[in-house]
Amino acid sequence: DAMVIQNPRYQVTQFGKPVTLSCSQTLNHNVMYWYQQKSSQAPKLLFHYYDKDFNNEADTPDNFQSRRPNTSFCFLDIRSPGLGDAAMYLCATSRDLAGPTTQYFGPGTRLTVL
Amino acid sequence: GENVEQHPSTLSVQEGDSAVIKCTYSDSASNYFPWYKQELGKGPQLIIDIRSNVGEKKDQRIAVTLNKTAKHFSLHITETQPEDSAVYFCAAASSAGGTSYGKLTFGQGTILTVHP
Numbered sequence: 001d002a003m004v005i006q007n008p009r010y011q012v013t014q015f016g017k018p019v020t021l022s023c024s025q026t027l028n029h030n031v032m033y034w035y036q037q038k039s040s041q042a043p044k045l046l047f048h049y050y051d052k053d054f055n056n057e058a059d060t061p062d063n064f065q066s067r068r069p070n071t072s073f074c075f076l077d078i079r080s081p082g083l084g085d086a087a088m089y090l091c092a093t094s095r096d097l098a099g100p101t102t103q104y105f106g107p108g109t110r111l112t113v114l
Numbered sequence: 115g116e117n118v119e120q121h122p123s124t125l126s127v128q129e130g131d132s133a134v135i136k137c138t139y140s141d142s143a144s145n146y147f148p149w150y151k152q153e154l155g156k157g158p159q160l161i162i163d164i165r166s167n168v169g170e171k172k173d174q175r176i177a178v179t180l181n182k183t184a185k186h187f188s189l190h191i192t193e194t195q196p197e198d199s200a201v202y203f204c205a206a207a208s209s210a211g212g213t214s215y216g217k218l219t220f221g222q223g224t225i226l227t228v229h230p
Contacts, residue, residue: 041222045217097216103160105157106157108155
């Protein structure tokens, strides 16, 4: 089945230790998104890629970076995780921005910062 | 930018009853309104969506209505079952350009509990 896959599902890191979260998709979608979701809150968009074009949200901290080496994969890098970065990180894809088109979410990675 | 308000924040119903969740949006350029269901520890799953050229859409026990004039849309779940228990998010997006182009603005979520 075509889908959005996130690895790992659970990630534990130490305060200040860089961490990378991975997302892959078999939908061949042009757009990939990263969201942060804290407990009992709605997902908050961090950034998105339209093909190779990177689009950062204005309020996304510099501590968060992303890479998209090819259509299928997208990575979220947190350079120096703080306790406030503990959250669920969701990857989503959509075929295009225009339309707009449906976003499909992965299962998420739960990040714990010790 | 777009602002989406969702009510109620929690909803408790008996199995077999109907559940209604309402959302209002602020940007008249918004033209796409999906609803997501999120179970504990999982990613949001699209359950139904509606575009601004229709007023109502139905899929088995789930329906969504849209009132563009009043800028509100609602999710209706009939004959609720315990497995419907989850957090439901509404969202809005625009294809008209600007800062909201192609992006989802979510409501705050509704925790639905269906009691057997």
